[in-house]
Amino acid sequence: MNLNLTDKNALVCGSTQGIGKASAKQLAEQGANITLVARNEEKLQHVLRELSTNQGQSHDYIVADFQDPDRLQQNISTTGKSFHILVNNTGGPAGGPIFNASLDEFERAFTQHLKCNHILAQTVVPGMKNYGYGRIINIISTSVKQPLTGLGVSNTIRGAVANWSKTLANELGVFGITVNNVLPGATGTERLNEIINNKSTKTGKSIEEVSSIMMNEVPARRFAKPEEIANAVVFLASEAASYINGVNLPVDGGRTKSL
């Protein structure tokens, strides 16, 4: 199976830590030239130094805040680069019951997830059409299939992104561009630490107890490593996944109870 990504340019968002960082590192291992995107420049520089250059790749980064889609578009356009691979990924919305959520929380999540994904797709797709090769991979959540308790705004925006993505897949398949979603289960990142800390504060249970309850919901009885999510990203980005389009791929150790 050919996973080689030599000469492919990949725009990898939310890549200073967690799933985005692991994806950037593994795409680079396969030969891709990476453009990292996130807010924290110091961390971007740090990750940049960690990316493989084993095939003479050249990597760079863009500082951008997904709360400002117009600026994001300007920043991507000014690179003058075309991209074969786009990994749409950013920080998840804060937790909490949906009934208590403010309109501002919904608007911020919509901007950060849907508007930015859309602007990024609009910016990179013309180049993908020219190449006759494009891979758009959206990191969403298993809540697309089964809403997660206590993640009201997140559950809502994930559904919107999944339907945006499926619609885009229908439109772009004819150009050799695929659009797919990776749905991570509980994955050992800062985001998961925050969720566990919040649950611990709310319930009075220790961090260890909360973690153990969460792990017991997973047939694999453990959390994912970010690299295990990144493996799916690399596969979907490769030539090997050329006939996979418009799917939701849970990478959750079997936690989701539906098909």
Ligand SMILES: NC(=O)c1ccc[n+]([C@@H]2O[C@H](COP(=O)([O-])OP(=O)(O)OC[C@H]3O[C@@H](n4cnc5c(N)ncnc54)[C@H](OP(=O)(O)O)[C@@H]3O)[C@@H](O)[C@H]2O)c1
């Ligand atoms: N970890 C899990 O268990 C899990 C499970 C299901 C779904 N997910 C979802 O998968 C995605 C990635 O998860 P993760 O665990 O890797 O998250 P994470 O550790 O919180 O990392 C989020 C990344 O996004 C960047 N980011 C956050 N806010 C941003 C903004 N406003 N503008 C630009 N970049 C921003 C962060 O970098 P800067 O701070 O430098 O900007 C960071 O690189 C999230 O949407 C998360 O909700 C995670």
